[in-house]
Amino acid sequence: MQMNEIAKEKTDKSLLIVDDDKPFLQRLARAMESRGFEVIPAESVEAGLHSVSLDPPAYAVVDMRLGDGNGLDVIEAIRRVRPDSRAIVLTGYGNIATAVNAVKLGAVNYLAKPADADEILAALTAEPGAKVSPPENPMSADRVRWEHIQRVFEMCDRNVSETARRLNMHRRTLQRILAKRAPR
Known part of the structure; x- marks a missing residue:
């Protein structure tokens, strides 16, 4: 260079x-x-x-x-x-x-x-490798549930039907959850 x-x-x-x-x-x-x-x-x-x-x-x-x-x-x-x-x-x-x-x-x-x-x-x-301070408030139970659903959704390559099957959830219910913003 x-x-x-x-x-x-x-x-x-x-x-x-x-x-x-x-x-x-x-x-x-x-x-x-x-x-x-x-x-x-x-x-x-x-x-x-x-x-x-x-x-x-x-x-x-x-x-x-x-x-x-x-x-x-x-x-x-x-x-x-x-x-x-x-x-x-x-x-x-x-x-x-x-x-x-x-x-x-x-x-x-x-x-x-x-x-x-x-x-x-x-x-x-930010400097590469700089550590981020932990959040002051831990995630709520609703947020933990939402995170789990999102993780499974990503694992299933964003396929709603497959995600609903793996979570033992009705597909339409899952679609409503995915359409909403993340809970705090």
């Missing part, structure tokens, strides 16, 4: 934000620009993958569930072409199974929505 490339890596503040919630995307883009990032917004997996193919970003904030697919595809693409990038996953449907999967595919952190710009900045710029 030449000196110019090394200097570029240290000063590269390009940030790809992929989220299909347009108002959230615009607010986060403005907030991150005010913190010194050069923001590249994308509203879909396709747009995110296109941006990655043109110029892989140094940082990325990617929503997990998008209208045209899974945001983890964008994380994986970034990691393939730019292994030094720092990407985090945002989701309104947070669970342990998808967090583990996101980290395996190259995300450095996983945040549940609503996350503010300061939390996102802290996650993007």
